[in-house]
Amino acid sequence: xxxxxxxxxxxxxxxxxxxxxxxxxxxxxxxxxxxxxxxxxxxxxxxxxxxxxxxxxxxxxxxxxxxxxxxxxxxxxxxxxxxxxxxxxxxxxxxxxxxxxxxxxxxxxxxxxxxxxxxxxxxxxxxxxxxxxxxxxxxxxxxxxxxxxxxxxxxxxxxxxxxxxxxxxxxxxxxxxxxxxxxxxxxxxxxxxxxxxxxxxxxxxxxxxxxxxxxxxxxxxxxxxxxxxxxxxxxxxxxxxxxxxxxxxxxxxxxxxxxxxxxxxxxxxxxxxxxxxxxxxxxxxxxxxxxxxxxxxxxxxxxxxxxxxxxxxxxxxxxxxxxxxxxxxxxxxxxxxxxxxxxxxxxxxxxxxxxxxxxxxxxxxxxxxxxxxxxxxxxxxxxxxxxxxxxxxxxxxxxxxxxxxxxxxxxxxxxxxxxxxx
Amino acid sequence: xxxxxxxxxxxxxxxxxxxxxxxxxxxxxxxxxxxxxxxxxxxxxxxxxxxxxxxxxxxxxxxxxxxxxxxxxxxxxxxxxxxxxxxxxxxxxxxxxxxxxxxxxxxxxxxxxxxxxxxxxxxxxxxxxxxxxxxxxxxxxxxxxxxxxxxxxxxxxxxxxxxxxxxxxxxxxxxxxxxxxx
Numbered sequence: 001x002x003x004x005x006x007x008x009x010x011x012x013x014x015x016x017x018x019x020x021x022x023x024x025x026x027x028x029x030x031x032x033x034x035x036x037x038x039x040x041x042x043x044x045x046x047x048x049x050x051x052x053x054x055x056x057x058x059x060x061x062x063x064x065x066x067x068x069x070x071x072x073x074x075x076x077x078x079x080x081x082x083x084x085x086x087x088x089x090x091x092x093x094x095x096x097x098x099x100x101x102x103x104x105x106x107x108x109x110x111x112x113x114x115x116x117x118x119x120x121x122x123x124x125x126x127x128x129x130x131x132x133x134x135x136x137x138x139x140x141x142x143x144x145x146x147x148x149x150x151x152x153x154x155x156x157x158x159x160x161x162x163x164x165x166x167x168x169x170x171x172x173x174x175x176x177x178x179x180x181x182x183x184x185x186x187x188x189x190x191x192x193x194x195x196x197x198x199x200x201x202x203x204x205x206x207x208x209x210x211x212x213x214x215x216x217x218x219x220x221x222x223x224x225x226x227x228x229x230x231x232x233x234x235x236x237x238x239x240x241x242x243x244x245x246x247x248x249x250x251x252x253x254x255x256x257x258x259x260x261x262x263x264x265x266x267x268x269x270x271x272x273x274x275x276x277x278x279x280x281x282x283x284x285x286x287x288x289x290x291x292x293x294x295x296x297x298x299x300x301x302x303x304x305x306x307x308x309x310x311x312x313x314x315x316x317x318x319x320x321x322x323x324x325x326x327x328x329x330x331x332x333x334x335x336x337x338x339x340x341x342x343x344x345x346x347x348x349x350x351x352x353x354x355x356x357x358x359x360x361x362x363x364x365x366x367x368x369x370x371x372x373x374x375x376x377x378x379x380x381x382x383x384x385x386x387x388x389x390x391x392x393x394x395x396x397x398x399x400x401x402x403x404x405x406x407x408x409x410x411x412x413x414x415x416x417x418x419x420x421x422x
Numbered sequence: 423x424x425x426x427x428x429x430x431x432x433x434x435x436x437x438x439x440x441x442x443x444x445x446x447x448x449x450x451x452x453x454x455x456x457x458x459x460x461x462x463x464x465x466x467x468x469x470x471x472x473x474x475x476x477x478x479x480x481x482x483x484x485x486x487x488x489x490x491x492x493x494x495x496x497x498x499x500x501x502x503x504x505x506x507x508x509x510x511x512x513x514x515x516x517x518x519x520x521x522x523x524x525x526x527x528x529x530x531x532x533x534x535x536x537x538x539x540x541x542x543x544x545x546x547x548x549x550x551x552x553x554x555x556x557x558x559x560x561x562x563x564x565x566x567x568x569x570x571x572x573x574x575x576x577x578x579x580x581x582x583x584x585x586x587x588x589x590x591x592x593x594x595x596x597x598x599x600x601x602x603x604x
Contacts, residue, residue, distance in 0.1 A: 008558075008586050008589055008590055008593075009557075009558040009586070011534070011539070011593075012539055012543070012554075012558050012559060012589070013558055013559050013561075015534065015535075015536045015539040016453070016457060016536055016539055016540060016543070016559055017559055018450065018453075019450075019453035019456075019457075019536050019540065020449040020450050020452075020453050021449060021452050021453050021456060022448075022449050022452070023448050023449065023452040023466065023469055024466065027448070027466055027469055027470050027473075028441060028444055028448075030470045031444065031470055031473045031474055031477075032437070034470065034471075034474045035474055035477065035478075232506075233502075233503075233506075233570065233572065235479065235499075238499055238570075239482075241566070241569045241570070242495070245565075246565050246566050246568070246569035247569065248565075355482070357479075357481075357482055
């Protein structure tokens with residue numbers, strides 16, 4: 001720089017370095033008010049978080065109880081239009097597959113009966129009760145059939161004429177009983193399946209655990225350089241900058257695995273599509289170490305605590321009895337609730353001092369999570385799930401330095417335990 | 423009052439001590455804020471925000487340097503934070519002036535009042551003003567400024583050079599008017 005250039009600098013430095021002006025008196029009152037206001041804001045944030053949690057719990061409780069109430073209040077389903085008579089009993093409509101199974105068995109029985117001379121009793125049962133049979137629930141129809149058979153046979157309306165006829169009748173009765181037992185069993189299995197599918201249409205609650213990979217940056221990466229990372233300079237990074245020659249003395253920066261825990265609720269929109277939301281806590285931890293200079297070394301540890309609300313959709317593209325495969329897309333809104341920063345000094349490897357400061361984290365972090373996963377049933381109500389995908393982070397420039405400052409896209413892994421409400 | 427005792431009382435939350443602390447440093451810090459802000463009203467806001475921060479962070483002061491130096495650093499950082507929030511700084515830093523003023527030998531009067539110097543600084547666009555303040559008056563290096571403002575070292579250097587030329591032109595103009603009057 002020329003002498004002339006220095007003159008400008010010197011002129012302004014000399015004239016303004018110790019320039020003093022008495023501020024207006026209202027500023028002091030403003031400072032006192034603002035200090036008190038900050039305390040109130042902290043309380044308000046805590047109260048708002050508590051209220052949001054309470055509302056979420058109450059909402060879930062109300063919806064669950066409403067559904068239970070609806071189940072109790074559910075009216076009997078009207079009989080199929082194919083039916084010739086209306087079933088009066090409180091019953092649900094038998095499924096198509098159960099009806100087909102019955103029809104197959106009845107057709108089989110008819111065929112067997114046609115092959116052999118048949119007693120009138122069986123023919124009577126088949127002809128007269130067939131319509132009613134198809135209109136009732138499996139249990140009821142089975143009961144009616146058995147009781148009709150017993151009544152017909154014991155009443156002896158049509159006396160059995162020969163011993164051969166008697167044997168045929170007994171054989172047919174046994175055959176019919178066997179088929180009926182199979183039918184009963186088939187109905188039970190189907191009922192279980194239906195029940196399982198019914199539970200899929202209920203709310204579910206998942207305890208989730210998630211993480212992204214950890215990340216280590218050597219000195220040459222110059223981790224916290226403004227050109228290489230997008231972040232908001234806070235008090236901690238500012239102090240670190242001053243103490244480390246603006247990050248030039250940092251030897252390495254280690255980002256630990258970000259950890260997330262949370263509760264997610266799922267609301268079925270159809271048999272395959274679910275709306276998911278909940279509350280997730282995430283911790284981001286970063287440690288920067290300076291070079292050892294004259295035996296001295298500094299360690300800067302930053303722990304950021306976030307609470308986030310994910311909002312997304314989960315689509316099950318493959319559904320089996322024991323497992324399902326799904327894809328999901330979610331937007332996650334995170335708010336930093338606390339920053340805990342520790343500066344530790346070492347001399348010749350021995351800890352000499354350590355200081356932890358706490359601060360607030362301003363702004364919001366928005367991310368998008370796209371993933372694919374599998375859900376494996378353990379019991380009727382519980383299932384384990386795991387999903388992997390990619391998470392993109394936005395609005396990083398308003399957040400303190402963390403693992404998301406240097407890269408915006410990260411692989412994501414989540415696993416959890418899901419409970420389906422009955 | 424002894425500085426250590428004053429600090430102790432301030433940390434305890436003694437409002438009287440805090441007021442005393444404020445009165446001791448506020449005039450100098452207001453001078454700092456006036457250099458960074460575009461007007462008096464904004465400078466008052468900066469000063470208020472800065473002192474709230476000073477009291478919040480007072481426990482992290484380690485008595486290693488002078489207390490005034492520490493307070494000044496907090497105030498400067500607070501001014502930068504406020505400028506960043508308003509995005510004025512970003513816009514101004516990116517501003518590219520098509521017509522540059524030639525750097526010539528100056529005929530500048532050495533007898534300029536501080537208020538006039540302040541007015542000249544405040545006439546600078548926010549980006550120029552901030553870099554000039556940090557480099558010329560606070561004494562930060564361009565590397566440090568790059569870290570603070572999240573810009574490159576080269577940008578800091580060019581912003582300072584342009585600010586200096588801008589001020590030089592203003593001072594020359596002022597001197598020539600005064601000479602004409604004389």
